[in-house]
Amino acid sequence: MNKTKLLPLAAVLLFSQAVFGQAQPTRTTESVYDYKAAFNPVFYNNSGSVYRSASGKPGHQYWQNAANYDIKVSLNDQTHEVKGTVKISYTNNSPDKMDFIWLQLEQNLFNQKSIGQAVVPLTNSRYGDSSSEFDGGYTISQVKDQSGKEVKYKIYDTRMRIELPKTLEANGGKIEFSMDFSYIVPEYGADRTGILPTSEGNIYAIAQWYPKMAVYDDVHGWNNLPYTGPGEFYLEYGDFNVEITAPANHIVVLGGELLNPEEVWTKEQLDRFNKAKNSDKTVIIRSQDEVPNPNSRPKKSTLTWKYRLNNARDVAWASSKSFIIDAAKINLPSGKKSLALSAYPKESNGGNAWERSTEYTKASIEHYSNKWMEYPYPIAVNVASNVGGMEYPGIVFCGSRAKAGSLWGVTDHEFGHIWFPMIVGSNERLYAWMDEGFNTFINDLSTEAFNNGEYNRTRGSRNAMTRMIMNPSLEPIMTTPQGMKERNIGMLAYYKPGYAMRILRDEVLGAERFDAAFRKYVEYWAYKHPTPEDFFRVMENETGENLNWFWRSWILNNWSLDQAITDVNYVELDPTKGAIITISNLQKMPMPVVVEATTVSGKKIRHKLPVEVWERNSSWKFVLNTTEKLTNVRIDPDQVYPDSNPENNVWNSN
Structure with missing residues (x-):
């Protein structure tokens, strides 16, 4: 999640000029390139192990722990309070015994004494609450083990340590514990949760709402970094049973299977809901005109919505009496079906806006399911809210004012997160690029494919963001x-990182080879916890390429690229025998080189050199087969490489 990603390219370029000014790598005719550093064979910090194979796959003794949740809460739309109980069933599959466990208490970010509040800058920041007077966070009580005995615990900011009454055994030991909790929903909760006022009632986007297990893994042990806003989440997988009691005039949506539809929908709405499950066209379940009609909801004071979501790393929901609801079926490659459902207020309806949300959701998920791996959840819910864009298993929150291309973009981006990190469960708190960057990359391909490129607005050169x-x-x-x-x-x-993946795909490996390897990465690490090295190893082993120069240039370091044409001559001074072209690599990043020459007759000749020309050289000469004089020689004629000094990419005859 990050609203910056939604800026159109022109706005991004203006942002670049405003924030970064004219700062650029120092331009020089002398090369600072060091091929010994770029192609140093010592790259990986860890050897393969029984837990993580040197091939990038999970090892034959790979393990991860699991957490199942039974949660029962109520929503008070007068006090904005969420209150209830969570029971956690935790399985220790690690080879280590445990005397204590750690939980994450993410709502404590909104306590005025939290670390997160202390480090939020005074300037415009998305991490925090819009009101400096809001003092949120959890109230925790009745922490008990499965026998009903109270357990000792301590809370440190957004983390909770529970002292176990007896040692939790390794290799499958299980424990259950429960606690009561409550908190006041922040109006603007770090752009991930919040309350949107509308003319027909508030929309509650509820996330980071229950105490949850921290991850214990073979890399760091307990992953218990505090939640301060910028870093997102790293969570165990498990099954969720959730019961939400809300005012009866509310509709509650969650990214899982609704277990009691007959109790919470009117008969007419249930008929429409069932019709939508078999319709490729959007079906209105509750129309804009029906929203203010009391008969559009069951005549009770409260209703309890019961949901189940299996094999997921998190759960979120939304509730409002203002919701227009529509839906359509999602066709999956296996022949299974899922349901695309949208929930939005009348302010978001019309003018090429949220009335197309279900269409976008369906198209996005069908594309990713066919391209990478099948969508795993029974429903995909898009909620209009005051959250600019945030993803959870089976449900996303998007800005209520988005429309046309911006609504497609944020919808496609947030549902792309189902693959990264909901299916491929990387550590977002540490490695945002494995979450947001991979997703930005797949969004690019999805947007090219959607509705014959309706919103594919790529203009000018691919490398326009080089600055x-x-x-x-x-x-x-x-x-x-x-x-x-x-x-x-x-x-x-x-x-x-999204740009880097596109360069690696299109210019280094080729689409076929990259896509096959990327699919294998998803397959190997679906519902598991990969590290950056696991990704690097998969891509290298699957494609047969040594790519450490690429990871070192793009990911580990902030190196820049400057390829230059330094000389053009003819073989034996005779243009009919070919041209000798000299190129140099002036900055630290090596990349393949594409050269295009134009002859006096207007003929264009292309020549591509592999990155290996820089494996032991900072300057390289090659012969271009031509029988005519050249008028122009150009590096990167398609303008896809991020060359920091394009002025030296061109040679013109005098």
């Missing part, structure tokens, strides 16, 4: 979101 991507003031992509300047997160988590 930002190659800016020397940026941190490396392999920086935690907490360690990035907030203004840089959009570039480093989204645009730059």
Whole structure:
């Protein structure tokens, strides 16, 4: 999630000029390229193990722990309070015994004494609550084990440590515990949860709402970094049973199977709901005209909505009496069906806006299901809210004012997150690029495919963002979101890694080879916890390429690219025998080289050199087969490489 990703390219370029000014790598005719550093064979920090194979696959003794949740809560739309009980069933599949466990209490970010509030800058920031007077966070009580005995615990900011009454055994040991909790929903909760006022009632987007298990893994042990806003989440997989009691005039949506539809829909709405399950066209379940009609909801004071979601890493929901509801079926490659459903207020309806949300949701999920891996959930819910864009299993929150291309973009982006990180469960708190960057990359392909390119607005050169991507003031992509300047997160988590994957696909490996390897990465790590090295190893082993120069240039370091034409001569001074072209690599990043020459007759000749020309050279000569004089020689004629100094890419005859 990050609203920066939704900016159109023109706005991004203006943002670049405003934030980064004219800062560029120092231009020089002398090369600073060091092929020994770029192609250093010592790259990986870890050897393969029984847990993580050197091939990038999970090892034959790979393990991860599991957490199942039974949650019962109520929503008070007068006090904005969520209150209830969570029971957690935790399985320790690790080879380590445990005397304590850690939980995440993410709502504690909104306590005025939290670490997150202390580090939110005074300037415009999305991480926090819009009101400095709001003092949120959990009230926790009745923490008990499965026998009903109270257990000892301590809360440290957004983390909770529970002392276990007896040691939790390794290799399958199980424990159950429960607690009561409550909190007041922030109006604007770090752009991930909040309350949107509308003319027909508030829309509650409820996320980061229950105490949840921290991840214990073979890489770091307990992953218990505090939640401060920029870094997102790293969660165990399990099954969720959720009961939400809300005012009866509300509709509650959640990204799982609704277990009691007959109790919460009117008969007419249930008929429409069932019709939508078999319709490729959007079916209105509750229309705009029906929203203010009391008869459009069952005549009770409250209703309890019962949901189940299996094999997921999180759960979220939304509730409002203002919801227009529509839906359509999603066709999956296996022949199974899912349901695309949209919930939005009348303010979002009409004018090429949210009335197309279900169409967008259906198209996005069908594309990714066919391209990468089948969508796993029974429903996909898109909710209009005051959250600019945020993803959870089976449900996303998108800005209520979005329309046309911006609504397609945010919908497609948030549902793309079902694959990264909902299916491929990387550690977002540490490696935002494996979440946002991969998703930005697949969004690019999805937008090209949607409705014959309806919103595919790529104009000009692919490398138009070079000024930002190659800016020397940026941190490396392999920086935690907490360690990035907030203004840089959009570039480093989204645009730059997304661009890098597109370059790797289109210019280095080729689409067929890249796509096959990327699908294998998804397959190997579906519902598991990969690290960056696991991804690197999969891509190298599947494609048969040594790519450490690429990861080192793009991900581990903030290196820049500057390829140059330094000389053009003819073989034996005779144009009929060919041209000798000299190129140089002036900055630290090596990349393949594409050269296009134009002859005096107007003929164009292309020549592509592999990255290996830079494996032991900073300058390279090659012969271009031609029988005519050349008028022009150009590096990167298609303008796809992010060359920081394009002025030296061109040679013209005098």
